[in-house]
Amino acid sequence: MTEQGFFTEADSADVVISRNAAAKDARLAEVMAVLIRHLHAAVKEIEPTEEEWFKAIMFLTDTGHMCNDWRQEFILLSDVLGLSMLVDAINNRKPSGASESTVLGPFHVADAPDLPMGANICLDQKGEPMRVHGRILDTEGNPIAGAKIDVWQANDEGFYDVQQKGIQPDFNLRGVFRTGADGSYHFRGVKPKFYPIPDDGPVGKLLRQLGRHPYRPAHLHYIVEAPGYDRLVTHIFDPDDPYIRSDAVFGVKESLMAKFQPVPADPAAGFDTPFLDVAFDFVLSRTAT
Numbered sequence: 001m002t003e004q005g006f007f008t009e010a011d012s013a014d015v016v017i018s019r020n021a022a023a024k025d026a027r028l029a030e031v032m033a034v035l036i037r038h039l040h041a042a043v044k045e046i047e048p049t050e051e052e053w054f055k056a057i058m059f060l061t062d063t064g065h066m067c068n069d070w071r072q073e074f075i076l077l078s079d080v081l082g083l084s085m086l087v088d089a090i091n092n093r094k095p096s097g098a099s100e101s102t103v104l105g106p107f108h109v110a111d112a113p114d115l116p117m118g119a120n121i122c123l124d125q126k127g128e129p130m131r132v133h134g135r136i137l138d139t140e141g142n143p144i145a146g147a148k149i150d151v152w153q154a155n156d157e158g159f160y161d162v163q164q165k166g167i168q169p170d171f172n173l174r175g176v177f178r179t180g181a182d183g184s185y186h187f188r189g190v191k192p193k194f195y196p197i198p199d200d201g202p203v204g205k206l207l208r209q210l211g212r213h214p215y216r217p218a219h220l221h222y223i224v225e226a227p228g229y230d231r232l233v234t235h236i237f238d239p240d241d242p243y244i245r246s247d248a249v250f251g252v253k254e255s256l257m258a259k260f261q262p263v264p265a266d267p268a269a270g271f272d273t274p275f276l277d278v279a280f281d282f283v284l285s286r287t288a289t
Contacts (some may be wrong), residue, residue: 013040047108056097059202072106076203079103080212080247094230097139098285101234105221107160110152112174120188120270121175127190128155129275130260135183136224137283143183144284150176151187153219155212158195191260191276192218194243205231207248213219214248217241229284234281 007015008222021030048056067074078084084103093102113120122129136147152174154160160170177185198215201209207214219235237244239257258280265273 003188008078011045012044013037017042035184054273058236062202069102071198073200073201073203075106076197076201077206079197080203080207082250085250087285092233094282095139095285097234097283098230099234099253099282100177100253101225101232102253102256104223104233107154107162108221108223109152109162109171109174112152112176113171114161115175115177115178117177118186118188119175119177120154121151122155122188122190123172124155129273130189130191130270130278131185131269131271131275132189132220132278132280133186134279134281136179136185136226136228136269137183137281139155139283139285143181143224144229145179145180145181145183145228147179147183147224148176149179149185149285150223150225151189153189153192155208156190156193158193188270189220192220192238194218194241197248210247211239213243213246215243216242216249217247217248217252219251224282226284227232232282232284234282 005015008163013036015229017033019027020032023032037248062210063077075084078087088101088103094100128259132151136144136149137145137282150158155173159168161168161174165205173189176189194215194217194248196214197216198204204214218238218241222232222234222236224232224234234256235251236256236258237252240260244252244257261273261277261279263277265275
């Protein structure tokens with residue numbers, strides 16, 4: 001593109017893009033051209049006042065000031081705008097029949113303990129008991145042996161262990177399991193509760209101004225991995241949760257809903273009181289060769 005030196009309202013995007021003609025990274029130049037074109041088009045459509053534009057700049061400034069080693073407000077902004085889920089969807093397109101992915105979330109712990117199949121991941125015994133079970137399959141319905149299943153969840157008050165150091169035991173409601181020859185898995189936990197994303201910063205203020213709530217519906221997190229298959233990062237959701245249709249970060253997919261079925265006590269299975277039974281199979285796609 002020939003460099004254009006004079007800026008006009010009509011040609012604003014082309015002029016700015018042309019200045020980047022000597023960019024050393026072709027992908028960066030492509031990305032910036034798309035962003036510039038869409039941003040200039042948005043400004044022309046909105047026609048903000050200078051005061052409104054300054055408020056937008058201050059919102060981004062406040063968002064940056066909120067970021068630290070433990071808090072990433074820009075990721076939160078990406079989440080509530082649906083951009084995190086869109087990037088996830090683009091980068092995790094699956095063949096027909098494979099389980100869908102969703103966002104990882106900020107509370108995964110890399111070194112959760114390996115547990116024997118059937119173990120109880122609830123270490124403080126608080127909450128409504130729950131049995132979760134299913135199979136790990138390929139897209140042809142065959143069981144996958146040796147699949148690694150990393151699970152974690154919030155407690156019955158909507159908090160993860162890392163949010164309540166000294167209150168919850170370390171590694172509460174976390175565990176890593178590995179499937180046997182039949183591809184099955186099962187473990188015990190407690191019914192998770194919906195919880196709010198951090199809403200004490202500029203993103204929370206934006207949500208309130210937009211008339212939106214900050215809540216995520218109850219869910220369990222999974223990372224499922226097996227040699228020769230694509231890694232699956234996903235959740236399963238309670239379809240009866242009050243926020244199931246309005247997840248603040250747009251993470252819910254219809255295919256990821258699992259019925260939390262009340263069942264009577266079953267002492268033989270380790271449940272002396274009524275509990276919830278949750279059955280869900282995951283289907284992995286083969287790694288492209």
